[in-house]
Amino acid sequence: MARIHRPSAFAALLLLPALLPITPAQPRENRTLKCNISAARAMKGSNGPALVANVPRSMTPIDLNAVQMTEKALTRQVVVEGLWAQRTEADTLLVTARFVNCGKKPLAIKARSSFMDSAQIPTEPASAWKTIFLPPRATGVYQERSIGMGNVAAYLIELRGE
Secondary structure, eight states: OOOOOOOOHHHHHHHHHHHSOOOOOOOOOOOOOOOOHHHHHTOOOOSSSEEOOSSTTSSOOEESSEEEESSGGGGGTEEEEEEEEEEOTTSOEEEEEEEEEOSSSOEEEEEEEEEEOTTSOBSSOOOOOEEEEEOTTOEEEEEEEOSSOTTOOEEEEEEEEO
16 A cells, blocks of 8 residues: 655645745735625624524524624624634634724724533633724724633624723
């Protein structure tokens, strides 16, 4: 039986610079930010895991692995530009969200994270609220790490006004 040689991840990283073309980065200037809040608000649920009430139709489902805005006014000012989750070397979960202030005034928002196992049972208390400052027409980033390790299967980021 022939043995297949697979380079280690470290060896692959060493080869990476040789595979990338060596060209200088091209600077680019973006135009003034414009937001389409109505398109962001019209986005439907993910049909993925969600928190649902024990009593049918007593509340709207809350999508997991998502951002939940707790105030309607925020949905008119803030857009979630990006949302990522990745395992750390310690097998905890790191969640990152990038928010965009679509308004003409500075905005301070607060975010916190809840982490759950595959049965949607909290693996730890919700994190403390962190303040994110968003200049007008600019972005801000929120990050949080779980304390629980491999048993964290889902998360929810809540967002509220200052």
